[in-house]
Amino acid sequence: MPRGGAQTTVNALAGYFASLGGIVYTSSPITSLEGFSPHTVLVCDLSPRQLLEIAGNRLEPEFQRELGRFRYGPGAFKVDYALSAPIPWKAADCARAGTVHLGGTLEEIAASESEVWQGKHPERPFVLLTQPTLFDPSRAPAGKHIAWAYCHVPNGSTFEMTERIEAQIERFAPGFRDCILARHVSSPALLQTMDANLVGGDINGGAISLRQVAFRPTSRLYTTPDPSLFLCSASTPPLGGVHGMCGYHAARTVLQKIRFRP
């Protein structure tokens, strides 16, 4: 866990990029690729739906149809907490973990995730919870703590899951509710407002089906029929996650393609 929060990782990456002469523009949404020269290499950290919106007119109809068939996965419903004390876990080991997965038995977890795929909201959701202040006290006032938790919900869901998430935490940490000083709820729609890549609250850049693992988002992977236009997001292999490998492979593809461009 980076001291001070995940933003410090972003700052380090952006600082390195700047040291190489790169420029980062923030709060500058791109709504269209018109205005960019067709010879400018564009590497888009976008999911297929956004690529269609922004670059549709540069893409062949068949490729547009392929992108349109791309499926998104479940959304995430997230709650951030300010806490008066560490979470009072029943299991002592949980008080030493950065991330705790709350689901009871394997059968219970499987049933809960399966319900989400059927468009339902599980009574006992599989909750992923992090408690960073156990390891980085700089993130909260002295003696206080923070945590955040999320569970899966059907893509684009508007159902309020806070109560069910808290009941699940309380089940494994009786007294958790008494520690809550404040909470901030992020529905799938709010997550998408904060980051347009989280379509319907999907934090993985698209459903992880057998087909979409191998051909993500299409069999062209990082390339498009437009030789100047590339994709590098979690909607490309090797799927979502903060590993950076989608961008790494996209960058290598770009270098290979532009080196041999006639």
Ligand SMILES: Cc1cc2nc3c(=O)[nH]c(=O)nc-3n(C[C@H](O)[C@H](O)[C@H](O)COP(=O)(O)OP(=O)(O)OC[C@H]3O[C@@H](n4cnc5c(N)ncnc54)[C@H](O)[C@@H]3O)c2cc1C
């Ligand atoms: C709550 C949460 C918890 C997670 N937990 C984990 C975890 O524990 N482990 C893990 O490995 N992964 C986790 N992930 C997933 C991981 O963060 C993503 O898979 C990864 O960040 C995807 O990277 P990306 O580059 O594809 O897109 P993003 O990181 O979403 O970056 C896309 C960027 O493009 C910007 N953008 C989008 N559209 C436009 C536009 N039109 N114009 C300009 N800018 C635009 C967005 O604002 C954003 O900054 C989590 C995600 C969330 C939201």
